[in-house]
Amino acid sequence: MRRLRGGLARLGPPGVAGVVMLFAITLASLVGPMLSPYGVDEQDLLARNQAPSWAHPFGTAELGEDVLTRVLAAGRISLLVGLATAAAATVVGAGLGLAAAWRGGWIDSALSRLTDLFLIVPAFVILIVLSLTFERVGAAQVIVILALLSWQSLFRLTRASALRTRELPYVQAARAAGAGGSRIVRTHLLAAAVPEIAAFAALAVGVSMLAESALSFLSLGIDPAADPSWGTLMIGAQQTVEERPWLTLFPGLMILATVLAVSLIGDGLRTALSPDGGRRPARRWLS
Amino acid sequence: MNAVLTARGLRVTGPSGALLVDGVDLALAPAAVTALVGESGAGKSLTGLALMDLVPGPARLCGGEVALDGRPISGLGPRDLRRVRGAGIALVPQDPAAALDPVARVGAQVAEVLRVHRGLGRAAARAAAAEALAEVGVTRDDHPHRLSGGQRQRALIAMALAPGPRVLIADEPTASLDPTVQIGVLDLIAARRDQGGLAVLLISHDIGSVARLADRVAVMYAGRIVEEGPVRSVLGAPRHPYTAGLIALAPRMGRPRVPRVPIPGSPPEPGALPPGCPFAPRCPARRAACEAARPELRPAGPGRRVACVLTHREASALGEAQ
């Protein structure tokens, strides 16, 4: 517990604030709907389109559903997509990056060419095209296509870091001493890359959530009938915002708060783990 | 002697409060080169920067009075200070590759200095800049990365001399240059001293350059001056063991190749000076008195001062032994 607190403190006040926010939002999303007196899709035709009140803190929707409950439940999907995408992209991207840096040769060239291919078309266009290829787009499909477009940055990051580490004297010494390839990769190359990977992965969560919500808002993402996410809750918001702003503002603010939280965490990780605090900008490939 | 630039009690502290320059006095005479020598980290560059109130970032100038031609410049406001910098005291910075703006041609950079200090118009400044560069031997107006190290150094000198300053501070002007090129740069500075009555402060760790160019020399150790005087007498008959050590280390033509023994140990950390003389731990002639109290600079011959307890005879004996 003490190590956890010590570790948290190194993130700096903004980083800690981010952790607290994320924790609160996640907890609310997981537990909230279970504690709510309303069901997620429960309709109350007598209480349609009501502004926020004590009974319904976030107001009610078209058919009387409680917006607060729906927003919290949608959080589960949005958070899942964000976290799973970042995790998948990190594992794939970092793994391939290490392989490319260590093996070099045709593997490196092939993978680098592959990432170039993805860079040539605006990412969102690829997202849209990919989402069209599925019969039914649920959270899982969105995670796959978002991860497909997110691994490249982590690939480049890890590859660059591993290439640098590979040339360092202590790694050369380990090779000379006969240490096996996978061992070197794991203990040295990966360890050196972890700070950058961690910070970037945190940022990736935010970017993925923004991308998913944008796709879903355009009705090109998650099928709202299947899994509601914050993005799907905002479909058609530009029409309803005048009369019923609560339908738009609350899901929107949840997205904002969550992305803000992970950005703060990411920045905190960056300053905590690397000496120079890094100056690379958050590369937006999906937002 | 009417000194052009006088400094008394210069003090610079580091980020942790340690004294990096501890009460340095300097007097620069016109048409003369005064050298400031010592190992890296002795505080030489900081002293030079302190004279112009340009101590960088984490370090701070926290004491001392500097006067140019008798008029104090240590309390000046930013605007007046800007006028002194460049037109009164000019600096030739340490690393010519890094000190030049990479995106502009050297001619334009010299012209800019001329426009600011001499109020010249664009065309006039460009012409004057070309002339100034030609005078120092830079005939090609190009971007810094296309010039050789020697040409960059000369361009910097041209930039420093263009506004016609009274004082030139040259910070390690030959550090990054080949020996043949070094001589050319030193001769350039010498010529300016002779022609224009320039007062030069030459900051260097290279005794050879100092011997060639300087009229007076001041030796710095751990942020203080430990010996100073006319260059012939100081280098010929050093009174401080540190000076003797530095001289012995300097490569010299015509001397038999004796193995050079570096001064044992290393300079002290600024915040952790030993009690007494800061050189005592490394000094071959230390005695009890050295660790008791810090020696002050006291007269030691015509125009000479030294901060050491050794007598003249003891110092000579030491010099011969090395």
Next chain:
Amino acid sequence: MGTVMAYIGRRLAIAVPLLWVVSVLAYLLLYRAADPVARLRQVPGVRAADIARLVEQQGLDEPWYVGYWQWLSGFVHGDWGVSATNPGEGARETIAQALPATIELMGLALLVSALLGVALGVISATRPMSGSDIALSGVSYLGFATPTFLAGILLQLGAIWMRDNGWAVIPFALGTLLLLAGLARVRRGGATSVAVLGAGAILVLLSVALWDRLGGGGRTILYTGQRFSFGHEGDLLSLNHLQHLVLPVLTLSLINVAVWSRFQRAVLIEELASEHVAAARAHGLSERRVVIGHALRNALVPIVTLVALDLGAMFTGAVVTETVFSWPGIGRLLRDSALSRDINVAMGIVMIGAVAVVVANLLADLAYAALDPRIDLRGGPP
């Protein structure tokens, strides 16, 4: 000049095969995966005759390589197929009609973002860790975390509020900002601080005095339902048209400003700490000359690359912004064609996007080489 042309030639030579691969993959995904024809049948309003024409024209009942070849030969000759949802037009015409609106939107947003991003970055970098810097950093974080569509909708909300309550709030807010800025500088004295303070105070007082007289009463200001108001079609410089541009451009610029200002800040701080900037100060140059002429000049170079790389991400913003504001550009067209399975139109937009990215990257590298004399184009492409 010869080096530049050779460089461009090399880059294009590399790009063409990549573009070709992109076209093949896009074709497979759009025309062959997930049976687009079946989906098309489900879209209301699409006639069977049009579907049949599509199938025949794109060879959708043939093997994929035949179909691809048909698409490719049509594409390079300017025939991009029929638009299944606009039976009277070809896909190319539909796209061509929508293109100017997007170019206008993205171009202006690019300009606004670049100017604001650099300006805010300079302000932050020249007073690091000050109140303004921290405030701007906070705003940047918020800007980055705000989904573009949310920003657009919030701005619309603001416009609606102004429709009902007048737009005095704009000069009021501006005046307050100026007042605050003036107050922050008042300790330093000087003519500018007084001027800023004075301007701010005047704006605030005027807006409060005229509050009820400035707009309101149901007249829309800045609210966009379409690109032009009726009766002003094609009148690009009319106040009406420009007024409709404000909100979409601001929305699209938001995230750019957030990211670019932070980056500019970091780069400029590094530059301000560099040796040559210190040397410039030693030469007695004024702070303004040093910061703008030397530090900023060097700090602008990396921004150019960043702007080009972010162009693809900006397209995302364009799709969303155009949807929110009903802006008739290719972003909205892409979304509509995706929803209605108008594959020819979608394919055309994909190819346009790819070519645009290639061109943008090339321009960025050329600009980079122009700005930084150390870059030698004779070497291989970066």
